[in-house]
Amino acid sequence: MQDIDVIVIGSGIGGLVTATQLAAKGAKVLVLERYLIPGGSAGYFERQGYRFDVGASMIFGLGHNGTTNLLTRALDAVNVSQQTIVDPVQIHYHLPQGLDLKVDRVYEKFLQNLAAYFRHEEPGIRRFYDECWKVFNCLNSMDLLSLEEPRYLMRVFFQHPLACLGLAKYLPQNVGDVAQRYIKDPQLLKFIDMECYCWSVVPANMTPMINAGMVFSDRHYGGVNYPKGGVGQIAQKLVEGLEKVGGKIQYQARVTKILTEQGKAVGVQLANGKVYRGKRIVSNATRWDTFEQLLPAEEIPYNEKKWQQNYQKSPSFLSLHIGVKAEVLPRGTECHHILLEDWEKMAAVEGTIFVSIPTLLDPDLAPAGYHIIHAFTPHWIDDWQGLSLGEYEAKKEEAAWRIIDRLEKIFPGLDAGLDYLEVGTPRTHRRFLGREDGTYGPIPRRKLRGLLGMPFNRTAVPGLYCVGDSTFPGQGLNAVAFSGFACAHRIAVDLGL
Numbered sequence: 001m002q003d004i005d006v007i008v009i010g011s012g013i014g015g016l017v018t019a020t021q022l023a024a025k026g027a028k029v030l031v032l033e034r035y036l037i038p039g040g041s042a043g044y045f046e047r048q049g050y051r052f053d054v055g056a057s058m059i060f061g062l063g064h065n066g067t068t069n070l071l072t073r074a075l076d077a078v079n080v081s082q083q084t085i086v087d088p089v090q091i092h093y094h095l096p097q098g099l100d101l102k103v104d105r106v107y108e109k110f111l112q113n114l115a116a117y118f119r120h121e122e123p124g125i126r127r128f129y130d131e132c133w134k135v136f137n138c139l140n141s142m143d144l145l146s147l148e149e150p151r152y153l154m155r156v157f158f159q160h161p162l163a164c165l166g167l168a169k170y171l172p173q174n175v176g177d178v179a180q181r182y183i184k185d186p187q188l189l190k191f192i193d194m195e196c197y198c199w200s201v202v203p204a205n206m207t208p209m210i211n212a213g214m215v216f217s218d219r220h221y222g223g224v225n226y227p228k229g230g231v232g233q234i235a236q237k238l239v240e241g242l243e244k245v246g247g248k249i250q251y252q253a254r255v256t257k258i259l260t261e262q263g264k265a266v267g268v269q270l271a272n273g274k275v276y277r278g279k280r281i282v283s284n285a286t287r288w289d290t291f292e293q294l295l296p297a298e299e300i301p302y303n304e305k306k307w308q309q310n311y312q313k314s315p316s317f318l319s320l321h322i323g324v325k326a327e328v329l330p331r332g333t334e335c336h337h338i339l340l341e342d343w344e345k346m347a348a349v350e351g352t353i354f355v356s357i358p359t360l361l362d363p364d365l366a367p368a369g370y371h372i373i374h375a376f377t378p379h380w381i382d383d384w385q386g387l388s389l390g391e392y393e394a395k396k397e398e399a400a401w402r403i404i405d406r407l408e409k410i411f412p413g414l415d416a417g418l419d420y421l422e423v424g425t426p427r428t429h430r431r432f433l434g435r436e437d438g439t440y441g442p443i444p445r446r447k448l449r450g451l452l453g454m455p456f457n458r459t460a461v462p463g464l465y466c467v468g469d470s471t472f473p474g475q476g477l478n479a480v481a482f483s484g485f486a487c488a489h490r491i492a493v494d495l496g497l
């Protein structure tokens with residue numbers, strides 16, 4: 001490929017949305033992916049007739065209305081589409097003190113389910129979740145593009161002044177502060193913590209209100225929709241679209257260096273020594289990998305240092321990819337579950353267990369008569385370092401059985417019905433996803449002012465942009481798609497496209 005306009009390092013959803021958006025605008029785009037397939041944390045792998053999602057299974061952004069359905073919009077932009085399956089319940093919570101609750105797709109039904117446990121807080125519950133809708137309605141009334149582009153900001157402000165003022169008001173706020181305005185019951189506040197923790201991996205007082213407004217409302221608006229064929233299909237389709245509009249992708253192309261000249265990013269070097277030059281370089285690797293591995297760690301820019309003082313790497317996960325006989329799951333079992341027995345352990349290692357059973361929505365992902373259960377729980381990489389192979393395998397097995405024992409409470413007979421089990425550790429996440437310490441992404445080190453501290457796409461290195469979950473607005477497929485739209489928008493303006 002000659003005269004490359006934009007080189008994208010990595011084909012996670014953030015990288016692919018950037019690449020497709022730019023290629024659709026006529027830029028010459030090359031994506032370099034270190035692994036064999038695209039998708040990163042939204043990829044898949046196949047074993048013995050099962051197609052497992054690597055990470056994400058609860059997918060927002062595949063709806064049909066409004067402006068926040070960013071995955072649908074990204075696919076549309078390159079003339080590809082993805083069949084989806086409606087998920088009627090976002091999460092079935094199994095929480096301490098017998099709090100057993102389903103988050104129904106229908107907003108009123110969810111409020112009723114929750115209020116049935118907290119009658120005395122019914123008005124507060126409604127006022128809190130209604131306030132989240134205010135954030136969502138602001139976001140959902142405008143095109144979500146680069147907040148680093150002044151002309152766009154002016155245009156949206158004149159078109160939607162009230163929505164913009166609304167968002168400006170919520171930008172520095174966290175969920176905990178808003179929740180405490182309306183709710184006093186400590187157990188209900190713990191529930192709100194869990195509502196945040198299950199995607200932000202921090203409690204409500206550290207979770208930005210903007211992100212919560214999206215998640216707590218969109219689940220009842222565009223809803224949670226599972227892509228037919230597995231989550232890996234989204235990335236596969238984006239690549240199909242990228243190639244349709246003239247973009248290119250290379251696999252097994254691990255970038256080891258971002259090349260700079262007079263301080264400006266001008267190209268990349270691969271592990272095999274090959275060099276590519278481009279007018280703009282986009283890194284879909286995490287900011288830690290970008291500024292400490294791909295650029296000299298001793299030259300880390302001041303604002304990146306500052307960001308690292310405010311944000312740290314979240315833990316990674318221990319993941320169990322399980323194949324199980326279908327009869328283990330009773331009729332009416334929901335796709336996504338959260339299990340926690342002790343509120344004090346919500347954020348502890350092996351505290352909260354996240355479960356997805358995508359075959360309840362798409363049975364073709366497993367052999368007939370079997371289901372997939374993906375269970376994962378936070379773990380730090382430090383606990384998995386320095387082990388011999390034997391010790392590592394033994395530790396994995398012990399941890400897996402601890403999780404299976406706990407899951408037996410919600411899925412009795414799980415152990416007896418096991419057909420397949422593969423265990424991934426933080427080391428697996430680091431190795432296959434190329435993410436430092438296998439981290440899920442950045443989390444605030446302490447209570448910050450909402451989303452104000454999250455960096456956008458431009459970096460201190462001219463010509464170099466970051467995209468993905470360590471840029472605004474953070475983790476999750478729809479969030480990194482937002483980051484991709486914003487990154488492509490900023491670059492398109494910079495290149496005069």
Ligand SMILES: Cc1cc2nc3c(=O)[nH]c(=O)nc-3n(C[C@H](O)[C@H](O)[C@H](O)COP(=O)(O)OP(=O)(O)OC[C@H]3O[C@@H](n4cnc5c(N)ncnc54)[C@H](O)[C@@H]3O)c2cc1C
Binds near residue numbers: 039054058
């Ligand atoms: C266990 C788990 C469960 C999750 N569940 C959900 C969920 O239910 N819903 C949801 O919305 N989100 C979920 N997430 C989060 C979501 O998957 C991520 O936030 C999102 O996929 C991150 O996308 P990204 O584009 O930032 O980067 P990544 O997915 O990390 O992709 C980066 C890509 O860059 C490549 N790369 C990195 N370095 C290099 C290099 N040097 N050279 C070339 N290529 C490189 C990697 O191989 C990878 O393909 C989950 C994540 C995990 C781990």
